[in-house]
Amino acid sequence: FAFYTGSTAQKYKVVSAFYTDADLPLDTDSMLNFDNYHDYLEFVLNIKVRSLYQMPVDILEGDSFMTLVADADLSGDSRMVVVGRLVRQDEDAAVDETQITPADTTLQPAAYYTRTGTLAPQNLSDTYTYWQNWYLVQNMTNTDIQQQVTMPEIDMPDMDMPGAILPGNEGDSASSQQAHSGSSAASSSGSTSGSSSGGTNASASASTSASSKPASSAADAVSSNVPGTQPPVSASPPASSEVYAPDPSTEEMLTVTMNGTVMTDTATNILSMIVSSEMGTRWSEEAYKAQAVAAHSWIINQQNSGIAAPSVAGKAPTVPVIDAVSQVSNLVMRYNGAVIFAPYTASVAGATQNSADVWGGSRPYLVSVPSVYDSEASGFYGTVTIGLEEMRGILNAKVPGANLGDDPASWITIDGYTSGTYVGQMTIGGETTFYNAVAGRTTAINGRWFREAIVNGYGLRSAAFTVAFDGEKFLITTSGWGHGCGLSQWGAQFYATREGWNYQQILTHYYTGVSVEPY
DSSP states (O other), rough: EEEEETTEEEEEEEEEEEESSSOOOOOGGTTTTEEEHHHHHHHHHHHHHHHHHOOSSSOOTTTTEEEEEOSSSSSSSSEEEEEEEEEOOOOOOOOOGOEEEOSSSSOHHHHHHHHHHHOOOSOHHHHHHHHHHHHHHOOOHHHHHHHHHHOOOOOOOOOOOOOOOOOOSSOOOOOOOOOOSSSOOOOOOOOEEEEEEEEEEEEEEEEESOOOOOOOGGGGGGOOOOOOOOOOOOOOOOOOOOOOOOGGOOOEEEEEEEEEEEEEEEEEHHHHHHHHHSSOOTHHHHHHHHHHHEEEEEHHHHHHHTTTSOEEEOOOOOOHHHHHHHHHTTEEEEEEEEOOOEEEEEEOOOOOOOOOGGSSOOOTTTTOOOOOTTTGGGOEEEEEEEHHHHHHHHHHSSTTTOOSSSSGGGTEEEOOOOGGGGGGGGGTBBEEEEETTTTTTTOOOBHIIIIISSTTTSSSOOOOOEEOOOOSSEEEEESSOOOOOOOOOHHHHHHHHHOOOOOOHHHHSSSSTOOEEEE
């Protein structure tokens, strides 16, 4: 719908529609003022739990809303409420009506259930949990999710696989690691909204959410066009081996937590949704296949480590993606008999990182390898600007022992680098360690934790960065996008289109020493 003010029109996408009355009143004040993140999240959950329809419209921190209220004939004092989310800059205002479906469980006034002859839900806790998970993971890529989960201490083999090599007997050590899990909390700052009247029995109110809008995800870096310049040619990978194809009559079923909701479907359908959320719409078939096998391996590895429904992100796939994925949906990667922990990332800073530099645990198949074309990827370089006093406040809060002297250029120094040219050890105001609230313990100050725990919330795209001070502000310039370990999605696309690699060549390049075989 559109809201006209003079000569301008603001367009909104409907995110919720529901009834209210004296038995289930609407607190309009709470829908106008979001003084903190908790109030904002409560607003989102309440409008989604009440909505009569599941709307294919996302909600981000920083979004603005308009609430329309009008009389309804449900009961004497009933009202119909429609909540719209302001269309963002450069966003298509259209909503795919085919994706609008009736809500399975919804909170409505008693008169609604009497009128419709349906039963009121007895327990809405699962519904609240569903919408909370939907909000928290709706805009995360699979790379984001992988960054936040713990890498298993060891890769457990399939117990029913003949000849599986048990952990400890494979001749390769795997270090224990300590990585955090769960999602980081968003910061918030209060905001106040205004409202406008729309008549005696109908009204409209507008509001803006607390806290700043989060940075774009790695998926936003993946466009459908590939730059056309010619970089140097890299070394050739091992030749491809036999090509496998799944049997549709006996296809594997996968159970995952897709966008916050547990679902079970065929491997082709699940993997196609994941690939579509990670790669462009006109990418090469071989890149799609490589991504599908990596995602399949990661899911099975997580399940083998005890996670029944690993969290993934996905969206409706295109026909080319489904066609590509269906050819490889029965394949996984193994190392010494075990399905591998197979992370992937949008692009890397010239070379991938060792797993030990990201999650703390070593894997012989996750070692640094070159990815020579990534600098041509969309969104490869990014710069975050932080003002002098803002940075002072961040560092004093996150590294309270830091001695920030008169020269801001000396506050932050990079002391070394990890594999793949990512930032290693750092010093902040003379301190090399800090209490890491994200990890829940004292850790070294390094590139990963500077990105995730010190300037988290500012959208640093990777831990490969430089820091400069121009006299007024800090400029942090990143290279690559994501954690930088495992498959580079842009690298896969470039190797397929520039050098003609197939999916097996791509996978055996990024995951050293693995075999690609049926699961």
